[in-house]
Amino acid sequence: MALFRFAVLVTILAFAVALVTVAAPVDQNASTQDNDIDRSVRPGDDFYRYANGNWLRTAISAGQTGYDTRAMLVEKTNQRVRTLIQDAAAAQPVQGSIAQKVGDYYASFMDEDGIEAKGLTPLADEMAVISAITNKESLSAYLGTTLNSEVDGLTANADHIFGVWVNQSFTASDRYVFHLLQGGLGMPVREDYIDASPKAADLRAHYRVHIAAILKLADIADPETKANRILSLEIRMAQAHAPDSDAADVFKQNNPWQRADFDAKAPGIDWDAYFKSAGVVGQSEFIVWQPSAVTGTSALVGSEDLDAWKDYLRFHLIEHYASVLSKAVAVEDFAFYGTILSGMQQMADRSNDAIRATNAALGQAVGQFYTQYYFPPEAKARAKAMVGDLISAYRARISNLTWMSPRTKQKALAKLATLRIGVGYPDTWIDYSTLDVVRGNAFGNMRRAEAFNRSRNLAKLKLPADPDEWRIDPQIVGAVILFSPNTETFSAGILQPPYFDSQGDTASNYGSAGAGIAHEISHSFDELGNIYDERGRLGNWWTAGRSGQLPRSGN
Numbered sequence: 001m002a003l004f005r006f007a008v009l010v011t012i013l014a015f016a017v018a019l020v021t022v023a024a025p026v027d028q029n030a031s032t033q034d035n036d037i038d039r040s041v042r043p044g045d046d047f048y049r050y051a052n053g054n055w056l057r058t059a060i061s062a063g064q065t066g067y068d069t070r071a072m073l074v075e076k077t078n079q080r081v082r083t084l085i086q087d088a089a090a091a092q093p094v095q096g097s098i099a100q101k102v103g104d105y106y107a108s109f110m111d112e113d114g115i116e117a118k119g120l121t122p123l124a125d126e127m128a129v130i131s132a133i134t135n136k137e138s139l140s141a142y143l144g145t146t147l148n149s150e151v152d153g154l155t156a157n158a159d160h161i162f163g164v165w166v167n168q169s170f171t172a173s174d175r176y177v178f179h180l181l182q183g184g185l186g187m188p189v190r191e192d193y194i195d196a197s198p199k200a201a202d203l204r205a206h207y208r209v210h211i212a213a214i215l216k217l218a219d220i221a222d223p224e225t226k227a228n229r230i231l232s233l234e235i236r237m238a239q240a241h242a243p244d245s246d247a248a249d250v251f252k253q254n255n256p257w258q259r260a261d262f263d264a265k266a267p268g269i270d271w272d273a274y275f276k277s278a279g280v281v282g283q284s285e286f287i288v289w290q291p292s293a294v295t296g297t298s299a300l301v302g303s304e305d306l307d308a309w310k311d312y313l314r315f316h317l318i319e320h321y322a323s324v325l326s327k328a329v330a331v332e333d334f335a336f337y338g339t340i341l342s343g344m345q346q347m348a349d350r351s352n353d354a355i356r357a358t359n360a361a362l363g364q365a366v367g368q369f370y371t372q373y374y375f376p377p378e379a380k381a382r383a384k385a386m387v388g389d390l391i392s393a394y395r396a397r398i399s400n401l402t403w404m405s406p407r408t409k410q411k412a413l414a415k416l417a418t419l420r421i422g423v424g425y426p427d428t429w430i431d432y433s434t435l436d437v438v439r440g441n442a443f444g445n446m447r448r449a450e451a452f453n454r455s456r457n458l459a460k461l462k463l464p465a466d467p468d469e470w471r472i473d474p475q476i477v478g479a480v481i482l483f484s485p486n487t488e489t490f491s492a493g494i495l496q497p498p499y500f501d502s503q504g505d506t507a508s509n510y511g512s513a514g515a516g517i518a519h520e521i522s523h524s525f526d527e528l529g530n531i532y533d534e535r536g537r538l539g540n541w542w543t544a545g546r547s548g549q550l551p552r553s554g555n
Helices: 032-036 047-056 069-090 098-110 112-118 121-131 136-145 198-217 223-240 244-248 259-265 271-278 291-303 306-320 327-340 350-361 363-374 377-399 406-418 442-462 506-522 549-554
Strands: 010-013 162-168 176-182 256-258 285-288 420-424 479-482 487-491
Touching: 032 047, 069 098, 069 350, 069 363, 098 350, 098 363, 098 442, 112 327, 112 442, 121 306, 136 271, 136 291, 136 306, 162 442, 176 291, 176 442, 198 223, 198 306, 198 327, 223 291, 223 306, 256 259, 259 271, 259 285, 259 291, 350 363, 350 442, 377 406, 377 420, 377 506, 487 506
Parallel strands: 176 285, 420 487
Antiparallel strands: 010 479, 162 176, 256 285, 479 487
């Protein structure tokens, strides 16, 4: 699945500042500074070499193109998360506890013998449902069940024909709206399907071989013919897709549709059947990010042979659950997605995939463990205090600007006042009590986790928008900016040494993590953020002619 950055809506960050070694924390990193210093160099001769000489001699591991403090932090954090998850799997926690769910999810994913014994039989029931499709209504109803809610604003191509992101609208901040995104392609981007270059043609040939191989593993008759038919259908879908470059233009994404618009603008799908089976039959408002994809895909439902669609659905069903099916499927998947697409020569250890899968299914449950050990309440309190000081500094700086017009200054201060900055972890955790995780049932666990997350996301459509909704798992080393709503979130994973130390020197914290957070706050007022008001609604709040004075003032 291709990931990309939304330049004007969602930004995933890892602190875009150059970080030098900070003052040594009192506890776990007490020797960090000394380890980096090269005392064979006199500070007066070359202070940079003195301060960083030993660090510059750090060996870069095979397969890595670079190594920096963030790479170190990711490695350390990943190992901590691995230990926490594996400890939960090895223990015998109380049934129904988050420890039981996390541990059993991981253990089930690692049960390769159990998974192998079941082969592709876990798919039998849904394969039968696909086979029972007899008309456009039943096809539309089935497609509605595949509506993917694991998009969350971060993928260019949802895993099924459409994806949903539940977020406030671009013009109203008080309620959640159904954002519909394009999807359904097995290769990462639309250009893979429509580019006429020899390289793209070769990739399509490899993909066709991959499709046939997957169908053959599922004992589906005539896999070569069906692979050609599936690829042809995906090419037609790709031709209707909007280019990925449109993701950088929010005004191309902001296409409000009412329920009746789907019947008028996108005939082909039985939209009553689709939305009913998707569980959003009463939804009246939608934001359609790529209208051409909705119109084009719907037309294909109306025009293409049912058997072609059924072949497509069987193939993508296997693809979607490849990680919890027989090893032959996983090996074939790696041959295409790992080697052909990514250049990797060897499959990663199964435990790495198990950790990622557990995080994907139970992200905040794992986050609770992580923060209990590595980001206690006192760390959060100190980070919040630092953020408060940064906001105060911004308020003073904006108030004293001489080049900004009074009206723009008023708008800027209003946006600063409503900016919500979350640090560490959410104040209210996701309640996983209704999610059933059964040891030894990797496929069932994945299905139930997807259903849980989908239902939870769609349920938000009936609730007022929550500006404090947490958008990144605490154990992820990174941060998220959403201009709509007006929020920024910095995870516990990024708020640790060498960036931030809750027991360390205040000046070092402000000069490192504080500088990074301050930089990200600035995006709320630059060319990225100035088209969103204090409530995250579209609308340029800069006074005409004034925005151009910012770079001149900087010069």
